[in-house]
Amino acid sequence: MTSPGSLVGNPPSRWGAPGEDLAAPVPGACKREHEEWYPMTVTHRKQGTRRPGHVGAAGGVQHTGVAPFPSGRATPAPAPGHGRPGDGRVDQRGDGVWRDGDPVGRRRFADVGDIELERGGVLPGVRIAYETWGTLNEARDNVILVEHALTGDSHVVGEAGDGHASPGWWNSLIGPGRPVDPGQWFVVAANVLGGCQGSTGPASTAPDGRPWGSRFPYVTVRDQVKAEHRVLADLGIDRLAAVVGGSMGGMRALEWAVSRPDAVERCIVLASTAYATADQIAWCQSQLLAIRHDPDFSGGDYYASGRRPDAGLGLARRIAHITYRTEAELGQRFGREPQLGEDPLQAGERGRFAVESYLDHHAGKLARRFDANSYIVLTEAMNSHDVGRDRGGLRAALARVTADCTVVSVDTDRLYPPRLSDELHAALPASEREHIVSDFGHDGFLIEEDQVGRIVREALGRPRG
C-alpha cells in the first residue's frame, strides 16, 4: 500500500511507458475528478464569502458521484500534452510550465538583460512575462503594480485557457467599476523571477541550451524586485501610484517601498511580513524536503527524464495548504466525514477522510499547473526575505519608506499572524492598519475579495501630497 504522503509509488501510468496509451484512464481513477472524486456534501460556514460557484443555492457545495481513490495518492496528473477538457491547461508538454511556443494569452514579455544577484553571480538574459490592464496616461503617474503570491502569476484577472493555466486569482479586483478601474489606472502584473509562467526560472533554457534545473541560482526577493524595476523602466515608468500584494507578493510590495522609496507613492501589504519568521521557515523546510526527497526530483534535473516530482510537490502543497487555512474551517467543512464511498477506518487499503480527499485535490491541482523547481526557488526567496538585512535592521530599513502604506492582516492567519502586521505598521513612517475578518486563515487575502476590494479602493482614494 502507498502510505499517505509516500514519496515512492508515483502512479506509473502518469507518464506512461514507451508506447503506452497515455489517454487511457489510470486504474481506479476518474477522468473528470471535479465531478466524481469528492462525492460528499460539505457546507461552508460563511455563505457569501465564497467565490461564485463555490456556494450552492442552499449554502453548500454539492459533491456527488462515487469514485474512491486509494488513500495518500495525489490526484493523477493527466498525460503530458493532454489537459482535461476545459481545465485551461495550455502548456504544450502538460508539465505546468509555460514555454516558448505555448499560446501567449495576455502575456507580454520584457527582456531585462543580465541580473546581478544579491547573493552573488549573474543571471544572464532574464525575461519577465507580464500583463497589463488600462492605459498609461501622459503623465505616467497612474501605474499600479500588482504582486502575486507563491503560486500565482501575472494573470490577476481573466479566464483560464488561451495560454493561462488558471483563472485570475483576484478576479474581482480589476475591471470597470471595480476597486482598480482600468479606466483610471494602468495596471501591471509580472510573473516573478524564478517562476514558471513565462518569466525566467529553473525550467527556462540556460545559455548552454539545456534547462537551468539544479543550476538555477539562489534568488532573493530583492533580486525579484530588481527584475520588476527593469520591466517598468522598459515601459517608460519610473513611479508607481501604488504597489499591492499579498503574502510573497506583499514581500515584494514592501521591498519596492524600501528599496525604491522615491518610486512608490502607496504600498498595500496584505497577509505578509517584514521578514520571514522561524515558524514560516520551518514550515517551508518540510515542503522543500518533500520535493527534494522525491526520487523523480533527480536533484532538480528532471525536465528531460519524462518524470516529474509530482508526489513531492503534492506533499509540499498539502503541508502548505493546511497552514493557509484554519483548524475551525477544516472542522466545519469536513469534520470526521469520510469521503463518500470510502471507509477511512477500513484495515488495509483504507479509504480517505473527506479532508484527505480535499488535500489530495489541491496537491494534484498544483502539480498540474506548477513546476517543482520554481516552488523551491520561490520558497527559498521567501525565506530570504528580511527588509532589514544589511540595512541597519528592520526599523532603519522601514524608516526609509516614504510611501503611504496600508498594512493588512487576516484575523485567523496562523502563518502570517496579525502581530507581524502590527510590527510592520508600527515601524513604518506612514501607515494605515486594516483587518480582514475571515474563517479561512492566510488564504483569506485571496478569498475575501469584497474586503480586499474595499481596502484597496480606500487606499487608492487617499490623496497623496
Ligand SMILES: CC(=O)SCCNC(=O)CCNC(=O)[C@H](O)C(C)(C)COP(=O)(O)OP(=O)(O)OC[C@H]1O[C@@H](n2cnc3c(N)ncnc32)[C@H](O)[C@@H]1OP(=O)(O)O
Ligand atoms: C481561482 C483559482 O483557482 S486561482 C488559481 C491560481 N492560483 C493562485 O494563483 C494561487 C492562489 N489560489 C489559491 O491558493 C487557491 O486556489 C484558493 C485560495 C483560491 C482556493 O480557495 P477556495 O476558493 O477557498 O478553494 P477551496 O480551498 O475551498 O478548494 C476548492 C476546491 O476543492 C474541491 N473540494 C472540496 N471538497 C473536496 C473533497 N472532499 N475532495 C476533493 N476536493 C474537494 C472543490 O471542488 C474545489 O475544486 P476546484 O478548485 O478544482 O474547483
Ligand SMILES: N[C@@H](CCO)C(=O)O
Ligand atoms: N494560496 C496561496 C498562498 C500563498 O500565500 C498561493 O498558493 O499562492
